[in-house]
Amino acid sequence: MVDTQNAALLSVSPDLPSDTKSQALEVLRELVGHPAADFHDGQFEAIEALVDGGRRALVVQRTGWGKSAVYFVASLLLRRRGAGPTLIVSPLLALMRDQVAAAARAGVRAVAINSANQLEWDTVREQLAADEVDVLLVSPERLTNPSFREHQLPELIRRTGLLVIDEAHCISDWGHDFRPDYRRIADLITQLPESVPVLATTATANSRVVHDIEEQLGAGVLTIRGTLGRDSLRLGVLTLPNSRERLGWLLTHLADLPGSGIIYTLTVSAAEDTARLLAEAGHTVKAYTGRTDPADRERAEQMLKDNQVKALVATSALGMGFDKPDLGFVVHLGAPSSPVAYYQQVGRAGRGAANADVLLLPGSEDRDIWQYFATASMPSEEKATAVLTALAEAGTAVSTVALEARVDLRRTPLELLLKVLAVDGAVERVGGGWRSTGQPWIYDAERYRRIAEARVDEQDSMVIYQDTAGCRMEYITSVLDDETAHACGKCDNCAGRWFRADIAEDATAEAGQTLTRAGGVLEARLQWPSGMDRLGVPVKGKIKPDEGLADGRVLARLTDLGWGGALRELFAAGAADRPVDPAMLQACVQVLREWATGDGRNPGWSGAGRPAAIVSMPSRSKPELVRSLAQGISEIGRIPYLGELDLGHGGPTGSRGGNSAYRLAGVWDRVMVGPELEAAMATLRGQGVMLIDDLVDSRWTVTVAGRALRQAGAGAVLPLVLAQAG
Incomplete structure (x- = not known):
């Protein structure tokens, strides 16, 4: 569907024969390798506006519609007419890989410049100089690189025949995936000659985002918006009481889902925990997160494309541009924070298949996670x-x-x-x-206030989506301002529940075991932050071996699916201080047992031997919790509890969440060994000490405490902590 006010501006109706249309059809058929291929509604209109009109166009079309065909066809037509190469700004390495591969299959000479292929940059420059490139893909981050901006960008601007902004919703701070580097593109557009056409494409934009993009593209933008409904997708929502039930459902029914697909989670920890549970149950799955090594990510993507895994358990790190036409399903463990983000992710499925299943398993913790990410990106x-x-x-x-x-x-x-x-x-x-x-x-306080309000509205829309009795596809597309939104006849509300809701008893038990599994490695800090002399702290470089901690253990991260929930409640704002829960104490004891013997990957006690004593951190917010935990472990493990460290100079300053330098400065010389504790430690003679704490974030408090204990005569200091932030 072409906006009517813009359609009249086109010089040639797409229904009338033209040299451009016949040439474009010829190129399209060469690209797809099908002699009868024809354009979808809106594709030729966009191509004509770029090639004949030299215009600026915005294409908002559903995933799989063929936006890449528009810029590939337009690029080859412009190249035939003597134009320079097309410059595509693309946000993700995975997306670039797919675009370069797709271009090669279509006979388009495409190359990329990004952080992952620096060894190829000289070759790319030589190819550009020899006019052997039809399409150059760059990441938006390249536009901010001083060397690139000074030495390469001016020549690119001079020679560019077409500028393409892929995933253009990233331009807009109203979009679900706003990226500041993308705002550089507005400056880039102003530097281009007026004769150079510009194309922006996205599948995920409501009217607010569309208007924002149009303003940045400049005057006279042709906007082509199509219907967003996806006939291939069968949507559903299954509300279950807790993580145990949701994981149990996955264990019971993952094999029933069609083909291979993606299981989305809201946090890295949830993705890793879920992937481990499914793999241990015999399912071929892999975790895919922002912590996954780039090479491992690429291998995982290819394994999914080749159907060598049943699913990737992924965060939003796997999203824009990932192209597997026959992806059979998308399951969400927890709801994304906006309909735009949700639509973008479910759009991975059913691109080249008649049917694909999409199921949302919302979680009670979703709103807390939404709030964290909503505020984290606001300046x-x-x-x-x-x-x-x-x-x-x-x-x-x-x-x-x-x-x-x-x-x-x-x-x-x-x-x-x-x-x-x-x-x-x-x-x-x-x-x-x-x-x-x-x-x-x-500081534009009003603008950020309005963005924050929009984020809340989007969150509310996701709750309504879960609860609606109407068509789910109609709701999600209408929220995205699709005027053609209509009932799909396929979702669980239109046609009845298409998925089974039963959960095998053994699956629930297995999920419960995973969720109650405790323990993770708390890695010791090895180096002091840079620039500490500016903050009055006389340290630099590596931490001396006789002052550092050993690697420790943590019961769980606050974001974990299992113990993370109980710990989030324990450390929630306003939560009362109380003795450690017996079940939590027993979980810590189990962590210690596994730590003592090692687990094949990590040596027992980090090679330091059994600790001879226990010392606890002084806590201003949870003193009873920390003290009771230390005393409980002392009694069960029959290890003497020597007491707690002292707070000096009023105790640590600053708040959690600061950077390393300031967190270290805030605790330096503020946690110390008092006279009573020093006297009690006199009998240790260099033996190990277990250090008990409740919550760590930057790890500098326990690092400074460990240094103080080492200087007071302790041997290895082994920290045991209830929770780790992040």
Whole structure:
């Protein structure tokens, strides 16, 4: 469907014969290898606008509609007319790999420049210089790279025949996957000659996002929006009381789902736990998250494409651009935070098949996870001002690492904030790091308030989707502002429940065992943060062997499916301090038993021998919890409890979540061995000490505490912690 107000601007009706249309059809049929192939509604309109009109166009069409055919056909037609190569800005390496492979199959000479193929950059430059490239794909991050921007981008702009912005919803801060680097594209567009056509494509945009993209593309944009309904998808929702039941359902019915597919989770821990459970039950699955090594990700993608696995258990790291036409199913363990994100993920299924199954298993913890991610990406006026002040005072370029010693922000949010400030023109990335431009910057509180409200509205829409008695496809597409939204006749509300809801008793028990499984390695810090001298802490480089911790153990992460739920309640804001729950104490004892003997991957007690004593951390928020845990382990393990460390200088300062440098500065010399504890330790003679704590985040508090114990004469210090954030 072409917007009617824009359709009149087209120079030639798509229903009338034209040289462009016949040439485009010829190219299309060569690309797909089918002599009778024809364009879908809207495809030729977009091609004609680009090739004949030199216009700017936005194509919003469902996944599998053929957006890549538009820019490949347009690229080859423009190349035949003497235009330079097409420049495609593409957000994901996996997407780039698929696009380059698809182009090669279609006879389009496509190459990529991204962080994963640096050894090929010289070859790519030579090919460009020899005019042997039809399509060049670059990541949006390349546009911010000083060297690329200075040495390569000007020539690319001069020669570009067509600019394509793939997954263009990333441009919009109203979109579900906003990326600051994408806002650079608006600057890139202004640098292009007016005669160079621009195409933006996305499958996931409501009207608000569409209008935002149109404004950034400039005046006279042709917008082509098609129907979003997917006839191949059969949607359903199954509400179960807890993670145990949801995992039990998967164990019972995964084999019944058609073909191979994707199981989406909201957190990395959930993906890893679920993949382990399914694999141990005999299912061929692999985890796929942001923590997965890039090479392993690529192998996992290929295994799914080749049907060598039943499913990838994935976070949103597997999403845009992953192309498996016969993907048979998508299951969600927990709901994404917006209909746009949900539609984007379910759109992986049924692209080239008549039928595919999509099932949502929502969780009671979903809203808490949504809230965390919704606030994590919002810039703080206080932090932004601190970054700008630090750069202005430096007067020169400052690396991100060095900036961490000047501003209390962790690496990832700091880099995100710098990109936002760069888009606003307040800072710029140069050789050696970041520097202030000197331009004034004003925090747009009203804009961020409206974005936050929109996020809440989207979350509410996902709850309504779960509860609706109407057609699920009609609801999800109508929320995306599809005027053609209609009942699908296939979903569980239209045609009745198509999936079984029974759960095998042994599957529930097996899931329960996984969820009650406890223990993870708490890796010791090995190196002090850079720039500590600026914060008055006299350390640098590697932590000395006689001052460091041994690797420890943690009962669970707060994001884990099993013990994570109980721990989230325990550490929730306002939760009362109380003695450790007996079941939680027994789980810690089990962790210690496995730690003592080793598990094949990790040596028992890290080779340090059985600890001779127990010491606990002083806790200002949960003193009874920590003390009771230490005393309980002491009694069960028959290991003397010597007491707790002291708080010096008023105790640790700052709050959880700061970066390493500031967290270390906040605890330095503020956790110490008091006189009574020092006297009790005099008999240890270098033997090991178990250090008990309730919750760790940066790990610097236990690191400083371990250093104090080592200096007081302890041998190895082995930390045991109830929970780890993240």
